[in-house]
Amino acid sequence: xxxxxxxxxxxxxxxxxxxxxxxxxxxxxxxxxxxxxxxxxxxxxxxxxxxxxxxxxxxxxxxxxxxxxxxxxxxxxxxxxxxxxxxxxxxxxxxxxxxxxxxxxxxxxxxxxxxxxxxxxxxxxxxxxxxxxxxxxxxxxxxxxxxxxxxxxxxxxxxxxxxxxxxxxxxxxxxxxxxxxxxxxxxxxxxxxxxxxxxxxxxxxxxxxxxxxxxxxxxxxxxxxxxxxxxxxxxxxxxxxxxxxxx
Amino acid sequence: xxxxxxxxxxxxxxxxxxxxxxxxxxxxxxxxxxxxxxxxxxxxxxxxxxxxxxxxxxxxxxxxxxxxxxxxxxxxxxxxxxxxxxxxxxxxxxxxxxxxxxxxxxxxxxxxxxxxxxxxxxxxxxxxxxxxxxxxxxxxxxxxxxxxxxxxxxxxxxxxxxxxxxxxxxxxxxxxxxxxxxxxxxxxxxxxxxxxxxxxxxxxxxxxxxxxxx
Numbered sequence: 141x142x143x144x145x146x147x148x149x150x151x152x153x154x155x156x157x158x159x160x161x162x163x164x165x166x167x168x169x170x171x172x173x174x175x176x177x178x179x180x181x182x183x184x185x186x187x188x189x190x191x192x193x194x195x196x197x198x199x200x201x202x203x204x205x206x207x208x209x210x211x212x213x214x215x216x217x218x219x220x221x222x223x224x225x226x227x228x229x230x231x232x233x234x235x236x237x238x239x240x241x242x243x244x245x246x247x248x249x250x251x252x253x254x255x256x257x258x259x260x261x262x263x264x265x266x267x268x269x270x271x272x273x274x275x276x277x278x279x280x281x282x283x284x285x286x287x288x289x290x291x292x293x294x295x296x297x298x299x300x301x302x303x304x305x306x307x308x309x310x311x312x313x314x315x316x317x318x319x320x321x322x323x324x325x326x327x328x329x330x331x332x333x334x335x336x337x338x339x340x341x342x343x344x345x346x347x348x349x350x351x352x353x354x355x356x357x358x359x360x361x362x363x364x365x366x367x368x369x370x371x372x373x374x375x376x377x378x379x380x381x382x383x384x385x386x387x
Numbered sequence: 388x389x390x391x392x393x394x395x396x397x398x399x400x401x402x403x404x405x406x407x408x409x410x411x412x413x414x415x416x417x418x419x420x421x422x423x424x425x426x427x428x429x430x431x432x433x434x435x436x437x438x439x440x441x442x443x444x445x446x447x448x449x450x451x452x453x454x455x456x457x458x459x460x461x462x463x464x465x466x467x468x469x470x471x472x473x474x475x476x477x478x479x480x481x482x483x484x485x486x487x488x489x490x491x492x493x494x495x496x497x498x499x500x501x502x503x504x505x506x507x508x509x510x511x512x513x514x515x516x517x518x519x520x521x522x523x524x525x526x527x528x529x530x531x532x533x534x535x536x537x538x539x540x541x542x543x544x545x546x547x548x549x550x551x552x553x554x555x556x557x558x559x560x561x562x563x564x565x566x567x568x569x570x571x572x573x574x575x576x577x578x579x580x581x582x583x584x585x586x587x588x589x590x591x592x593x594x595x596x597x598x599x600x601x
Binding site for chain 1: 430431498500501503504505506507508509510511514518519522523526
């Protein structure tokens with residue numbers, strides 16, 4: 141894989157004060173690839189995901205998206221972020237705007253689409269995530285799973301090159317996890333490049349091209365899902381898997 | 388009662404003076420406060436420093452001292468303006484520091500994820516602030532901003548000491564005319580109450596209309 145790299149991280153280091161949260165991380169994500177990042181809490185996987193659109197700054201190393209190094213804060217960074225969709229654990233839908241306005245806002249502000257054009261696209265996307273009848277509600281009136289699907293539609297509305305998912309199902313009831321995972325599965329089948337931080341091992345097995353296992357700020361294993369789940373190489377991964385697969 | 392009916396024109400002039408000072412200074416304070424609050428949360432360090440210094444200097448200077456500095460200081464640097472304008476400048480800048488901090492506390496009530504989501508969609512700092520963060524912050528800062536504007540209305544009395552026509556200053560003329568000082572002040576107080584209660588009512592309406600529905 142990774143013949144045509146879309147995201148490239150090399151020698152990335154990040155500190156929170158004394159804490160070295162990302163230690164010499166190298167990672168390449170190819171176009172059309174689905175990379176699932178797993179690991180114990182505090183291993184730096186969310187931080188890694190957030191560095192890819194510079195929601196977290198890094199101390200050293202380089203990150204490039206589609207051959208272009210991440211710019212400093214400013215207009216160029218905003219332009220690049222529009223190409224990188226992001227879905228958050230806590231949904232982060234704009235609380236004061238309707239579902240439709242949530243999906244349309246950045247299309248008009250960033251992509252410069254006309255309002256009716258943006259709304260038309262938003263309705264298409266809401267239909268795709270199965271929420272076309274919720275367009276006029278406020279986020280607080282939706283269930284968690286519905287909110288997260290709106291958030292996915294909102295990110296897709298920018299026609300991103302890659303989608304980052306930062307624990308998209310961790311704040312959801314078990315019932316709602318599936319409706320979100322189904323949307324993500326569909327995206328993966330449609331060939332979207334995805335980086336997914338998750339604890340959903342089932343999703344990792346079925347949708348991922350590669351599984352990246354992180355522990356203590358380092359990438360410990362970078363394997364196919366089959367290889368990782370059936371024959372983990374490191375003790376750290378064996379230990380992790382034995383704990384989560386026991387139930 | 389007689390003091391009011393006999394001197395209605397004088398009271399009226401003072402009342403209007405205070406209203407004018409309050410309105411103009413409020414507009415200036417809101418605009419500057421908004422600007423400084425944006426500075427204080429900006430990603431650019433020098434903007435943040437400017438905003439912080441602005442608030443620190445203006446919030447911690449006694450207003451009377453600020454009036455002296457503006458009305459007596461600025462003309463020394465060749466800036467000569469009518470005293471009314473100087474008074475609006477002093478009041479507006481002073482109050483902007485408080486508006487800035489009220490707005491900033493409002494910005495802090497908006498979950499961080501809201502701004503992150505907006506930025507992750509490619510929105511610029513000003514788009515994020517203007518369309519996502521401030522509209523939500525605004526809802527929770529209506530009451531404290533109302534209090535600040537009421538304080539501004541009452542603070543405008545200091546301008547009277549610098550020969551700007553305003554409500555409190557009318558007592559000097561009336562006192563010279565020999566009217567009862569108590570009734571003179573009662574009617575002045577009524578004048579302030581009319582202004583401050585109007586501001587209260589206005590902000591009450593704003594809160595009803597835009598306040599956070601929880």
